[in-house]
Amino acid sequence: MALRASEVLPAKHWSGNAVDEITLEKDRRHRRRVLLKSDGGIEFLLDLAEATLLRHGDGLKLDDGRIIAVRAVPEPLLEVRASSPLHLLQLAWHLGNRHLEAQIEESRILIRRDHVIANMLEKLGATTAEVIEPFDPEGGAYAGGHNHDHSHHHGHGHGH
The missing domain is CATH 3.30.70.790 (UreE, C-terminal domain)
Known part of the structure; x- marks a missing residue:
């Protein structure tokens, strides 16, 4: 059974030593469920409740308690x-x-x-x-599980 990481520890909000790092390009850091391999060869399944932008410095907590640090390329x-x-x-x-x-x-x-x-x-x-x-850009107003398929029916001052 592969190791799982189902918890992201936000950058600057976790302490302790990471056992390894995983270096990912910006476009590979917005994930929900994917098999990953750390830079040192630890294979694990990232298994999150919703797609999340992994930020430089975040920690991925493995189900055995070890932490893999996320590094942005x-x-x-x-x-x-x-x-x-x-x-x-x-x-x-x-x-x-x-x-x-x-x-x-x-x-x-x-x-x-x-x-x-x-x-x-x-x-x-x-x-x-x-x-x-x-590169660790801002998440934006629609980050965190929302998409851009929102309606624009919130009145733009038509004659009021």
């Missing part, structure tokens, strides 16, 4: 910095308005490299730099 990204906290919020708004995946931090935003977007950001006064880092 470093990828080519664009680091966006601003002249002030307000400016960073404005830049985040512009990125969100384009529905781009973004990792938002206190002093910077990371997005996938895109020269058109980089050009737009620089025109808005941002400082950009190409970096290679793990």
Whole structure:
């Protein structure tokens, strides 16, 4: 019988030593049920109640109590910095308005490299730099088991 991992321990909320790591690209970290093999060769079945975005630093708790740490594969990204906290919020708004995946931090935003977007950001006064880092974008309003098949019948001020 294969080992199972049915619990995700959120990054920064678990302590102790991981027995191994599993390094996954961003597109392979949104899973519900899949056979996985850790970097060190431990095979296990990820068996979650719903599809979950595994984040860099999360722990996957095996049914024998051991923990495997999730690592995001470093990828080519664009680091966006601003002249002030307000400016960073404005830049985040512009990125969100384009529905781009973004990792938002206190002093910077990371997005996938895109020269058109980089050009737009620089025109808005941002400082950009190409970096290679793990990408852990925000989950978004519909993350966590919801899908985008929602209706838009919530009144948009038609003559009121």
